[in-house]
Amino acid sequence: METRMPLPDDEHTGSRIRERRRLARLTQRELADRIPYSLSLLNQVECGARPATPGFVAAVAQVLRVEPFQLTGPPSVSSLPPDRLISLIAPIREALDRFDLGPHPDLTVLRPARELAVEADLLCQKVRATHLRVAAKALPALIMELTHTAWTAPSTDTWRALASAYRTAHDVALKLDHPDLARVALDRMGWAACRASDPCIDAVQRYKRGTLWRGATSRALIMSGQNLLVGVTSREALTVAGQLHLGLATVAAKSDDVTAVEAHLAAARELADRVGGEAGDLHWLSFGRTNVQLHELGTSIAMRDFDRALGQARTLRLPAATLTSRRARYLVDRALVEMEAGSAKTSLKYLAAARTVAPEQTRHLPGTRATVRGLVHLSRSAPESLGSMARWVGM
Known part of the structure; x- marks a missing residue:
């Protein structure tokens, strides 16, 4: 079976007009008959041979019942109206920005550190269950309380919990299409991880940072996380190391480095066998044999080997607990x-x-x-x- 057409990447006005026209179930002739421009011009605009003038865009937008900017500007990927999205994101941003201001002068924390740590874990579960808005609404208050507690009664467990909350803030921001805030959250996670003196949390933070970059920077960040785990043989460390190999396989796939992809996937398989089962209880990485299979599929897609990816996708069976x-x-x-x-x-x-x-x-x-x-x-x-x-x- 031959590889099908490549994924469209012609993000110009003409391609958007073509998409909108097809979604409106109109042929080129039918659209041309409804605008004061020729079929020939419409065809040339759609294929990118001619630019779309403001008047042309306005005429097409009127027929297709869309706003002109939807044909000329970058496509929107936001799932929420801007005001609702800001209402979720802004409090998280403010909470992250108070990291180095010491105890909050107007905050009284009544919950013990252990209870705060439990909530941090629960919010991580919410994100894994894709209840993003629930997690986003609860995060700011939790981060504020943990930050205050870490400054007033610092302990390893409190710093770990705070690092976990920062990691959840990263996941929420990234899934809600705010990569800038996701980077800030990871910086805060690294700050807390250093104070917790926990190499596994530090390694996870570097892995997460690496996923936000491409190429050499991404590889260097993830490998620096691996270096933190040298000589550590706990189940926790093996799980994190395995996930980092999967991250490096993904990075290699984006560079079409097949040899490196296979090497990192093989290392991840070996570590998954040593860990045994699905280690979803460790840093919410869900590392295990199934996760390795999912990354095998992902790397095939990244390298555009769709024949192989199709076979992997059709044979993969996800456990009920996925x-x-x-x-x-x-x-x-x-x-x-x-x-x-x-x-x-x-x-x-x-x-x-x-x-x-x-x-x-x-x-x-x-x-x-x-x-x-x-x-x-x-x-x-x-x-x-x-x-x-x-x-x-x-x-």
């Missing part, structure tokens, strides 16, 4: 490779399943939008189910 976030990611990956195989209906079915399982996460995953765009490009006239999905992701 975290919701992992399940949703698999469903989106499955949808993408089915689209590349030309199975549009099957692809859309898996996208719909991901939306049902984890709507907040699915809407923000890059693979979701890539798959929808690919399906639109493969379809001469998009069915209503695809149009509904496209509107849902903000296209």
Whole structure:
């Protein structure tokens, strides 16, 4: 089976007009008949051979019933209205910014450190279950309380809990498409990890930082995390080391370094066998054999080896206990490779399943939008189910 068309990356006004036209179930001729411009010009604009003038864009936007900026500007991926998203993000940003101000003068913390640590763990669970808004609303108060407690009664457990809360803030910010805030949260996580003197937390922080970069910087960060674990043989350390190998495999895949991909995946498999089972209880990494298989699929997709990815996706069986976030990611990956195989209906079915399982996460995953765009490009006239999905992701 040949590899199908590449994922569309022609993010120009013409490509957006083409997408919107297909979602409106109009042919080029039908759209041209409704605007004061020729079919020839429309065709040239859509393929990128001619620029779209403001008047042309305005005419097309009126027919397609969209705002002109939706055809000319970068596509929106936000799943919430701006004011609602800000109401979630701004308090987290403020809480992160108080890290070095010492005890909060107006805050009285009544809960003991142990109870705060339990809540930090619960919020991490909420994110893994993709209850992002619930976690986002609770995070600022928890971070404030933990920061105050760490300054007034510092202990290793408190610093660990604070590092965990910062890590959850990173995950929430990243999943809500705020990578700038995610980086700030990771800086805070490193600050707390140093005070906890915990090499595993420090290594996880460097792994998370590495996932925000590409190429040499990403590899250097993750490898520095591995160096922190040299000589440490606890189950916790083996779990973190295994996850770091998966991270390095992902980095290598983005550079099409097949040899490095296979080497890191093999190392991760060996560590997964030593850990035994799925280590979801350790730093919420969910490292184990299933996670290795999911990364095998992910690296094949990153290297655009869709024939291999399709076989991996169709044979992979997720255990019932698989975290919701992992399940949703698999469903989106499955949808993408089915689209590349030309199975549009099957692809859309898996996208719909991901939306049902984890709507907040699915809407923000890059693979979701890539798959929808690919399906639109493969379809001469998009069915209503695809149009509904496209509107849902903000296209």
